[in-house]
Amino acid sequence: MSTQPKIAVHGVGKSYDGAVVLEGVSLDVEAGSFCTVVGASGCGKSTFLRMLLSQETPDRGAILLDGEPIPAEPTEDRGIVFQRYSVFPHLSVEDNLILADEFANSPRLGRVFGAKRRAMRSTVDRTLEAIGLAGSRKSYPSQLSGGMQQRLAIAQALLKKPDVLLMDEPFGALDPGTRVDMHALLLELWRERGMTVFMVTHDIHEAFKLGTRVLVFDKRRHDPHAPQRYGATITYDLPLDRRETSPVPDARDLITTPNDT
Ligand SMILES: Nc1ncnc2c1ncn2[C@@H]1O[C@H](COP(=O)(O)OP(=O)(O)OP(=O)(O)O)[C@@H](O)[C@H]1O
Numbered sequence: 001m002s003t004q005p006k007i008a009v010h011g012v013g014k015s016y017d018g019a020v021v022l023e024g025v026s027l028d029v030e031a032g033s034f035c036t037v038v039g040a041s042g043c044g045k046s047t048f049l050r051m052l053l054s055q056e057t058p059d060r061g062a063i064l065l066d067g068e069p070i071p072a073e074p075t076e077d078r079g080i081v082f083q084r085y086s087v088f089p090h091l092s093v094e095d096n097l098i099l100a101d102e103f104a105n106s107p108r109l110g111r112v113f114g115a116k117r118r119a120m121r122s123t124v125d126r127t128l129e130a131i132g133l134a135g136s137r138k139s140y141p142s143q144l145s146g147g148m149q150q151r152l153a154i155a156q157a158l159l160k161k162p163d164v165l166l167m168d169e170p171f172g173a174l175d176p177g178t179r180v181d182m183h184a185l186l187l188e189l190w191r192e193r194g195m196t197v198f199m200v201t202h203d204i205h206e207a208f209k210l211g212t213r214v215l216v217f218d219k220r221r222h223d224p225h226a227p228q229r230y231g232a233t234i235t236y237d238l239p240l241d242r243r244e245t246s247p248v249p250d251a252r253d254l255i256t257t258p259n260d261t
Pocket residue numbers: 016017021039040041042043044045046047048
């Protein structure tokens with residue numbers, strides 16, 4: 001069995017206009033991991049995610065995907081879900097999912113026919129049931145609640161069957177009840193598909209509930225006279241045994257503030 005990590009990050013750093021955002025970020029992630037990413041606002045979590053998607057390039061260091069340098073452009077095998085719904089407003093619920101599935105099955109043409117099309121219809125039907133939108137299949141996104149739109153966005157990303165799913169606060173705008181439903185759906189699909197997931201969240205309980213590994217981003221060094229001099233890195237990398245209920249630490253013990261140093 002190969003022990004090659006799915007994603008390997010070696011000494012990655014990133015600055016914007018002279019301000020260091022990330023420095024010395026290194027980690028190996030095995031396929032099928034569910035990494036949750038937490039840290040103070042503005043510490044570079046989204047920047048890190050955008051680098052994994054190739055929407056952003058590191059200034060230094062390297063990122064490897066399956067042992068090879070990560071492709072320079074975003075690719076279909078790396079799906080992304082943002083906090084705000086990224087669905088097509090001019091397509092119905094059903095057509096949004098059909099389009100995602102067509103691209104997964106025929107990335108060049110975006111169209112499938114015959115038996116493949118019938119199989120795709122049944123996948124879309126099952127997905128509509130799973131996300132509780134079967135009764136709204138003909139509705140347009142503007143006719144759905146925020147929670148329903150976000151469920152559609154997540155289902156759309158999952159139907160593309162990405163190898164690596166990148167999620168930036170995907171549940172941030174949802175009410176607590178819908179959040180719990182979406183957690184269950186995401187965990188079910190993650191287990192079924194064996195995807196490698198990175199999810200940024202501000203909710204430490206969500207991080208510990210969903211993750212098999214919690215990554216805490218924070219600054220190791222602070223210069224009070226030049227706050228932009230140092231960037232954040234991974235200060236805690238906490239593997240979780242999901243068979244046990246791990247106690248959730250107090251976030252204040254994990255994330256320091258400049259006054260702590
Ligand atoms: N394209 C860009 N150009 C200039 N500065 C940027 C750019 N993208 C991010 N930044 C800066 O980098 C820093 C980190 O931003 P990032 O969005 O990665 O943080 P974050 O940890 O995800 O924050 P939040 O939790 O508030 O979403 C911020 O100071 C931000 O202003």
